[in-house]
Amino acid sequence: MTAAEMESVESFRARAGSWLKANMPPAPAHIDATRREWDRARELQRRLYDGGFAGICFPKEYGGLGLTPAHQRAFSDESLSYDMPLEFNVPTLAVCAPTILDMGTEEQKRRHIHAALRGDEFLAQFLSEPRGGSDLAGLTTKAVLDGDRWILNGAKIWSSGAYAASYALCLARTNWEVAKHRGLTMFLVPTDAEGLTIQQIKQADGTIEFCQEFFDDVVLPADAVVGQVDGGWDVASRQLVHERSAVGGASPYASGAQIHSGGDISRLVALARRTGQMDDIRVREDIGEARAMSLVLDEVIARITGAIGSGSMPPPAGSIIRLLSAENSWLQADMAVRISGSNGATEGIADEGEPGWIGRDYLHRQAWSLAGGSTEMARNIISERVLGMPREFAADRDVPFNQVKHGR
Ligand SMILES: Cc1cc2nc3c(=O)[nH]c(=O)nc-3n(C[C@H](O)[C@H](O)[C@H](O)COP(=O)(O)OP(=O)(O)OC[C@H]3O[C@@H](n4cnc5c(N)ncnc54)[C@H](O)[C@@H]3O)c2cc1C
Structure with a gap:
């Protein structure tokens, strides 16, 4: 779509304002932060999709509108007083779907971005592990190639909303003979896969949003790989860029705000x-x-x-x-x-x-x-x-991962 063919932001804002008024319920006076209303969010997201207001910055071929961040900000401003499917924002629409858009296969984009925009599919992130999340590239969940399928074993933690998700982006080690960043692969894992156990964790604030997962010989097909085999760090890096933008409230892919x-x-x-x-x-x-x-x-x-x-x-x-x-x-x-x-x-x-x-x-x-x-x-x-300041010291830089010393 050329800039001339694109609807102006002001016209889009006016159209979105009247559509929201006619179609979306008012924002609830009380938000119970301890309970996520997943089914309600699915229904509201579907309304946005059917009304032609889902996925403002996602390309049209994957179910979006192909418009600009300025259109998305106008829509978010208009949405402030309505009940919006905010459960879809992080990580589904603002983190996982754009990562698939940047790095996934054509089939993955058509399948998962569309399903999320239609309100059919939540996505989760299986990145952090019990041994620590900051050193993400040092993770030890492993996937081993067995013929044309992968066998996944290990554990993840702090996965937001995984219990409600259909799929998760899961980073696993596939090569132990290269330095830590170079031996990782990203997979799209169905959350109902045999051998995958998902447990909710109750927090001090009463929420049960976080989950931990255990993978016991989970079998994944070859087309579960996102990006390149052993190229998972490139995918994770894109994912982290989208995540930081989402956490900072700057994602163009979020849908509405309160x-x-x-x-x-x-x-x-x-x-x-x-x-x-x-x-x-x-x-x-x-x-x-x-x-x-x-x-x-x-x-x-x-x-x-x-x-x-x-x-x-x-x-x-x-x-x-x-x-x-x-x-x-x-x-x-x-x-x-x-x-x-x-x-x-x-x-x-x-x-x-x-x-x-x-x-x-x-x-x-x-x-x-x-x-x-x-x-x-x-x-x-x-x-x-x-700022280009010197990098912090890392004892495991450029060392094959199977030679890196690990605590027990
Ligand atoms: C609301 C919320 C949602 C989350 N959702 C997800 C999710 O959906 N999926 C997922 O995989 N994870 C998720 N996480 C986990 C999150 O990514 C991790 O908490 C984060 O990466 C930090 O990892 P950690 O908690 O294991 O702390 P650690 O990595 O163990 O770090 C402990 C402390 O040491 C500091 N530290 C560590 N290394 C350094 C260093 N090199 N320099 C300076 N300080 C350092 C850290 O800043 C931290 O203060 C979520 C966390 C929260 C709070």
Whole structure:
């Protein structure tokens, strides 16, 4: 589609606004963060698809609209007050589907991107392992070629929403005789495969979102490989770029939103009002700081996304957005606790909005420094791959993986 043939952003915004009003339910007043409504999300995603508003930045041949990030941002703005299938955003639409789009076979793209956009298929990520997620290339889940099929053995952990997914992108070691980054292969694994056990993990904040998986001789066909055999690091690298962009709220592939990406400070304002602290100078300063941070984050997202798009900054610059958005989430969670005081630990204080959100956000805030790669790793990436500073020492660099010393 040429730029001249493409619908203008303003016309698309107006059309999306009226369609959303006529077809999508209003956003719920209470969001129960401990429960994901997967079937509801499937139904809502299907409505978007049938209405011609799914996959705004995905190519038409895979079920999307082939439009630009500006169209997607306009749609997200319009969607703020509606109930949206946000469960599809991360990792299905914003991380896994774009990775398949970048690196998958034609068959994988047609099959899985379309299924996700239609609301038929959630996708998960099997990357992190019990021995640690930061050193992703050091993973030890292994796939061995047996004739024309692969046999997968090992364990993964912290897989968001895997229990609801149909397939997962799973990184496994296929070659132990080369350095760690060069012996990995990415597979598309059906979650109902024989020999695959998925267990949900209950967190301190009450969520059961994370899963751990055990692979016992799981058989995969040759066409389960995404990208090249032993070329899995290239696929994972694309996946991590999409993930950082998604975690920072900058993905063009997410579908709709319920709060502005920089964070919604209206909850802090409502909290200050309800607790009679709107005139307290300390509280006003806190809210001002949160507002300033959310504006800065929005500007940073726009600037860095644009710079990566035009090639003036390298894709790892997405880590700057990832880092700042974690700091923004921390700032807001901590401020809510400061404003509410010890009452924040109870259910009652916020009962006009989402019950218990202050305590739960506080317990959950650590997650924003880990999801999509930790903030320490983001700092490493920014220093090494954006600023060009010397790489950190790694004893296993260029050493065949079967000669690398491992702790027991
Ligand atoms: C909300 C959420 C969703 C997630 N979803 C998924 C998912 O769907 N699929 C999946 O596979 N994983 C998922 N993860 C796991 C996530 O990718 C890992 O938590 C993350 O990569 C860190 O790995 P780890 O927790 O094993 O910590 P470790 O790697 O053990 O690190 C522990 C600490 O050491 C620091 N550290 C480690 N190495 C270095 C270094 N070289 N320099 C400086 N500091 C270092 C880390 O920053 C961290 O603070 C999710 C995590 C969260 C919180």
